Amino acid sequence: MRRAVAWWILGGLLLAQVAVMALSLDGTLFAGLVLNAVYLLPGLLVAGRAWRNPGPDRAAFGFLSAGMTAYGVANVYWYLVVRDLDPEPLVSPADGMWLAFYPCFAVALVLLLRRRLPRLSTAAWLDGVIASGAVSALVSVPLLATVDPSPQATLVGVAVNAAYPVSDIVVAGCLLGAWALCGWRAERTIILMIAGMALFATGDAFSMMLIWQGIDPWPTWIDLTWTVGLTLLALAASSSSPLSSRASLPAVSSVPSVGGPAAGLWVSTAVPSGLALLCLALLVYEALADHLAPPVSSCLAGIAVAAAILRMILSVRSAEALGAARRQARTDDLTGLANRRHFIEHLDRAIAGSEPCLSVAFVDLDRFKEVNDSFGHDVGDSLLRMVGDRLRAALPDGVLLARLGGDEFGLIMPGCDAGEAGTIIENILCTLREPFALPEVDLHVDASVGIAVYPDDGTDRPTLLRRADVAMYAAKNGHDGLTFATGLDDQARARLTMLEELRTGLARGELVLHYQPKVLVGSALEVCGVEALVRWQHPVRGLIYPDDFLYTAESADLMRHVTAAVLDLACRQIRSWHDEGLPISVAVNLSVSNLRDPEFPAQVASLLERYDLPPSALELEVTESVLMTDADHALALLGQLRGMGIKLAVDDYGTGYSSLTYLQVLPVDDLKLDRAFVSRCTTDPRSAAIVQSTVQLAHSLGMRIIAEGVEDDATLAKLYEYGCDIAQGYGIARPQDAATTTRWLRSHQIATLAA
Template sequence: MPLRLAESVLRSGEPMAADQDSSLLAGWWAECFQIASALAVPLGRSPHLAGVLTLDSTRLRPFSEDVRRLASAAGAHLGGVIEQARTSEARAASLSTAHAVRQLLVDGARATGIGEAAEVVARVVQGLAGTERSAVYLLDNGGRLADVRFIDWPRAHEDVVRARLLGQDVSDVPLWRRTAEERQPLFIADTATSDLLPPRLAEETALASYVSIPLLSGERLLGLVVTGSGGRPREWSPALRQAVHQVVLEGALVVQNAELRAVEQLRLQQLAIEAHVDPLTGLANRRRFLEALETAVRDQPDRACAVLMIDLDRFKEINDSFGHSVGDDLLRLVGPRLGATTAPGELLARMGGDEFAVLLPDADACRAREVAQAINTALRDPFVLDGMPLHVDASVGIALCPEHGRDRSVLLARADAAMYVAKRSRDGHQVWTPDGTSDSRDRLQILEELRNALDTDQLLLHYQPKLDLRSGRVTGVEALVRWDHPDRGMLGPDVFLGLAEQAGLMRRLALCVLERSLRDLRCWRAAGHDLSTAVNLSMSNLQDVALPDQVAMLLEVTGVPAGALTLEITEDVLMADTARSHQVLSGLRALGVRLSIDDYGTGYSSLAYLRALPVHELKLDRSFVTHLTTDPRAAAIVRSTVRLGQELGTTIVAEGIEDAGTLATLRQWGCDVAQGYHIARPLPAGEFLDWLAARSALIPVDRLPG
């Protein structure tokens, strides 16, 4: 090529001619092809020239003006064609890159975890480069190759890579070292002339050329994506290189987002697990049990099952004698023994307090009795706590599906009733009996005794003080019912409230408790004590649409302001019939009565009902409170609930305060109200005023217990 003549035209942008005696035409080109004269014109228009067009002659000749104009016009036209072709090629490359990036983002949005995202990147690069196969090489934290994912590889070649590379320190491979240093794609046209891969590995995998891109998440190198082909070596065009660079940049974001999705998915799975696990024992909680039972009786109507309700005998005595911390330690030891009596597929759950439940799928009465007997046997040996042997037995009630019902609530109620029969008879376990057997007659007897107790003032109220943690004042009490049985002595509510609910006596019992607590409160307020009282409601109370009117009448009769009465409802009761619950609660709130969620955190702890239902107070369950100084998870739950209450403007009450450290921590976190044995045990009405007087009406905050 007459380089000097062409270079001059490129510089000037003008046509030029030269003869063999000119220095512009000197050189090997003119000598080899015996060029005597040449005309050179630019391709395109200055300053955007695509090249030079030359007309060569083997004899001396002048180029006429017509030839020059014709050549110049042809050059301008050809230049335009070349520029248009280049523009079309660039547009096609740009569209191809845009399509690849779009595909990367669409597929990457569905990827969870580094491995899935890396496969998406590999497939996109393979399609962009037109290669035959790809592989994703993932590192562990120690810099060793932990996993390889293949796309369109022959099985024999996969085995070669796994055998040679898995578990190896990748810093020994030049390709990895260079990628770690440069963090840029590498384009290898001929594997045989490159020293980045071991020659034997390249030969055994038949890899002739390849592209290697770093797998990045932010600044971290997580691995490599290698895509290539066999056969002949291949040159990688500048357009492809640019496209791959763009994919690498977008791919880093895809991988990072997929990694975050995996972390979030793991977090949600953990939260789902925790929502169904009892924090004290690690067993399934009430919510998990109810869901499993609902599935068993509703979604599998042709299958039988058995429900066992378990209540620990003498547990209350241990709690009262040694404190709730010892009681909790005992429950932790009871769980594994109970668990050892069940088979795979059978569900053991802690329902709350000292009550457990077992769901036995595909079980008949024989299997249910076998498990119940195993439970009684498992608890026979003493539990040793701090060197002290403690004995507890269990009363087990059994209900069978479908014999005793196909409704979740019915089965639970009947298993619960059978459990109370077992407790009274001290037989260890009982199967629910609907006919006139001795079990049913015994149940009828105690129900008749309970009706008589309501008529003869055998039901008494004890009051547990509630302490305002900001002012240090005792600002209220919780009313707790007791049964002064003429033969069995003082009975706690766990003995008779379940039967009262089943027999339809809870509405009458609740009104009795409300009336007596309001009358006691009226006397205390008349004596100058600015106090409030809290009373528990049951499921049947919350389904009674007449309750707001009855409460209004009692408030009017006693002269107690509505704001001095708090009604407590557990989460499970609240969620049993949301529409009716909302109606009754709205009516109570309209009176000015304060509403509280009792045992918050042990049932259906849903933020939705906190928004929808009109509650003033959340009462944290003692299972969280008693462990907040020793269990980081319990502490986190309590602290976050206190913050939630502050944000919602809801009073937070912590029950189960048994030591000064717990009280001090709650006060520091901003909890509003506390109650528990560290402050005072439940007291009869007459003793409460004496206790209050001895304590004094006001204690400065800096002298609070703890």
Template structure:
């Protein structure tokens, strides 16, 4: 592709140079013609001036002195004629004068060198009339005595005496051959010099044209390269990537893959070490990806911390094997500004023609797979239309979700948190659902990612807070003082004034601030740590508790738990499942409980589904538990009815709660997508 572009640039540059050279030659030729014409005209004027000067000398030195007192109309005396003959014989003899006539204003020949009294230029001629009027007329004319050849004809007024009055016209014919030969020699030298100068000028112009066209070719090639390559890494850019992907997809062959690569937590590098370190990191990534792919495909930087790979003519297994190699190269430790870093990235893979034959479609599928990887634990995700949410689908969901907020189609279900010490309910967690008019009751996983990718997460969170506080006022009026927990997003914590918005809603409902708990995922706290910490501090100062949800799967450090005033940690369900038999998870959970209690925090375990796990947690000192063992998420009046009208006690009450009909399958409930890496 690059060679083709250079070929076009070279061809265009050659055409420019050829056009410039031809144009320069034409201009130089025209200039030379004009100069030659000018020199010829100058030579003709020079010969005429020479003839005029010679005629004036003859008239003043030879003719006028011999005509003292003569009247040409009356004719010359013998003495005057003899004087004229003597004065002009020598010039006639030596050939400096070819022919001479002295004529009256009426045209009569008063004297001629050959004695004839006829001939000469007619009186009516403009040249004769000009001479009769006192002006000298000079012209180069054909020699009437020869079939070829030129002579200088001069018509000169004859002035006699001190009066300055003309008495007649002197008609002279002077030789032109010597003058012409001299002019030819002079013109030859002039032509040679002029030709040399014009040739030198043309060579200079040609050199300028060649240099200019070469500079233009280089500039065009550089512009073309810059238009198709990233300035920082030197990799092909988005435009080149799309073009090459289009060529690969449309080419006949066994197929291949389009891959999108997005770095994880790249913003932390920029914020912590500075943008110069971020740029160096991007160069390292570009180098390692290029080294891993080698000559089997194309690596491009699409913008920011996103890269694209085109892997043509590779089967599925070979693509995945190569990407594993690339991932292994990326995670090798890198030293930036004295800080050791490990680069992690999410790979979204779309195969062609299996997942599409259009570049845009493949990019959408690869982007959806990459986003799925950021939400999950796998770094390399192959597109699966049954599991991956399509970005185009998100746009539709976002549009429908806006209408759902306006039409009040959302509902809240609640799941109790149970104190392991006495089986009492310590609070309810609000979990949002969407009662879609055509698709039925939708779980958070089907619309929260789309909300998180747009500005809808903020009005959605506000709706959940308001509705949860409304519901809490309802069960409080019936005598239950249960606190309510609401999940919030990382984008909520980063929004300016979010703590004040929450405080205003609490005040509006007259709810004691201590009965509201906000749950944020551990990864949300790790995203923009400073902003999140400031928000948590402000919320805590207002009396609103903050809980760290999904603890153990993110990147919260011990120093963060020590410095950020959270009230609770919730151990992620991945550590709780089969906890009674899984020794490694038992060690982790015991450590988390001890750590949290050491910092004065409560500990809640999520995903408790068996009595054995519940018993183990109680023995380990865990404070609260949530899970299907106690109750599935449901509308709060159902929970209240079972609580106020129990048909059993202890585990029997839990079984009754578990028997509440719920249409939703088991799935993690969270308003926040802060856990997306």
């Protein structure tokens, strides 16, 4: 409130000063009081701002207030002491206080900028040199012209009075240089400072000219340039614009925000260019005219022009670098083709254009992962480069080819309907079937292609891309090579729509686990663990069982993500059960992808550490078919897991290869006998014999046998007779959610978890 009152008083004093001038009241006591008050009050306002805000800018505004207050005190001293002297001295103590304003202002400006500009680009420094040099040169010409001492002037008098225009030159150059360093941002603080010091320079120039010409008294409007200038500086100090906030000033040369990016670019280009041209014009004028500019002005103008030339060279190089960066941002590093960003931008432009139709194709190489796994990523990268070169050579002009990521390529075929697009794709499929000569082997490559046609299959980019992707997966699953989105049947659409929904569901955490208890045979259903069975809690279709989505996940290389989610849920539930006093272990099924992932053991170890679980709390199950997909890698990875203390089990034993050769070297703890044998062991002698012999085999190898599919007490009794170790099935407990399973566990005895 008091601050607002002070500003209203200052405004009233300025109006009173104007009234004094208009009414010719100079020399009256009222005029003296108004003039001295209007000189003193701006400095006091800045001092109050520094006192009220003890932030990092307090020192800067302290210096500014000291300089402005000294200026006001000097005017009071001149009014009370010097004004009535006859003759009035050319130099007085008031000059010392007036001149003290300039170094105080310079220090304040440096302090304000030092903290805000920790890092500047070369372009910013050059802009600063151009601005400060040019303004200093241009301002110095008229100001230095006022320094025309009479023969009676003393050296001190000349020096002191010349110090005013020189100080104005320096301060003006510093202000314009600071504006350039701030990226030519048209902020309130810097503009007010520039305007205030411009008025000071105007007043000083005219006053010096009048002094050297011996004119007395001066026109009263000269005082108004200084008082309004002080007021503008006080307004700059009270401003809350970005010059008072470090976060808002750029660390490098930037464009101002006034008028938007286009206006900012115009200002950042036009201002330094205009200043440099004015300096060049000054130098040309000096060279052609008889009248020479002051040497200081010429030197400063030359510096500004030289900096402008360097800035132009730097701008050209920056433009070249920017062009190269933009090309790189839209180019795939491996193949040199367009990348996904370029592909999407091109498609958007094509859809927005006047093409009556266009086709979009996704090309995915078949079994490319096997190439990477078998020969290494270097060979895989070489193959991708060769595929890119061959595709590019086989495509007609006007077709955009892009590598979208991994082994997937995209094509945009403007003006092509389904028939024309099909012809192009058939041609590149034939081209790809020619062998690729790699250093280690000649490879034949097949691809699966999905095509979507605009506008038949969609009128916007997301729809076209989604339908082309769905068509490509349909081609891969159906081994058709080429599939059109418009030709997909309802079943294929549903299956591939599920794939996209599964991707989204994984991101949203829609997978849940149900748990089926396992009990020790012949122990009155003493619980020894549970098996985690994944379910998908679909937001629309409800609970979806694994048979309906795991195959889709495996074919789309999503099983790693599914297993990661399942393991995290399982470990979290184990931790919860252990905290509740239920020492339960949980079995989780693995996929082919997990046994091919060398980082998988580390991921498991990380989960156990995160949830503070012993390795024995987790059991991992693999099927025989998964084991035999890549037996050597699988055995090595299982060995790492077993070495960590994690229990391992072979699931669905008896339905796969059942090779005794690999069985004797498998680092597993349990064999899970498939339900196909267990469920018939009470009625089928052959099944009973298989169960009994498998139990004996497992025990002879130091393994436990787990019987799946126990449906009734008779089967459980027969398993006890055969010496089976563990059983699970609907006859014991159905898979249930965690809450239901927890209640079931509390009602049964739990075996001690092995360390």
